[in-house]
Amino acid sequence: xxxxxxxxxxxxxxxxxxxxxxxxxxxxxxxxxxxxxxxxxxxxxxxxxxxxxxxxxxxxxxxxxxxx
Numbered sequence: 001x002x003x004x005x006x007x008x009x010x011x012x013x014x015x016x017x018x019x020x021x022x023x024x025x026x027x028x029x030x031x032x033x034x035x036x037x038x039x040x041x042x043x044x045x046x047x048x049x050x051x052x053x054x055x056x057x058x059x060x061x062x063x064x065x066x067x068x
Contacts, residue, residue: 043060043061043064047060
């Protein structure tokens, strides 16, 4: 599935940007030595299946990391 580029409203200087999809973000992160763990991938898949909004996803991810 291809992610369409979308303008980001409300950027500080009125410039538009685009959304980086999960696959591309994984490639960029790999260059930096950051890899998605199985647990992280499973969580992302669950969020996708449940169609959880972005803000709720962020809240749950932060909560999961604070427990450790």
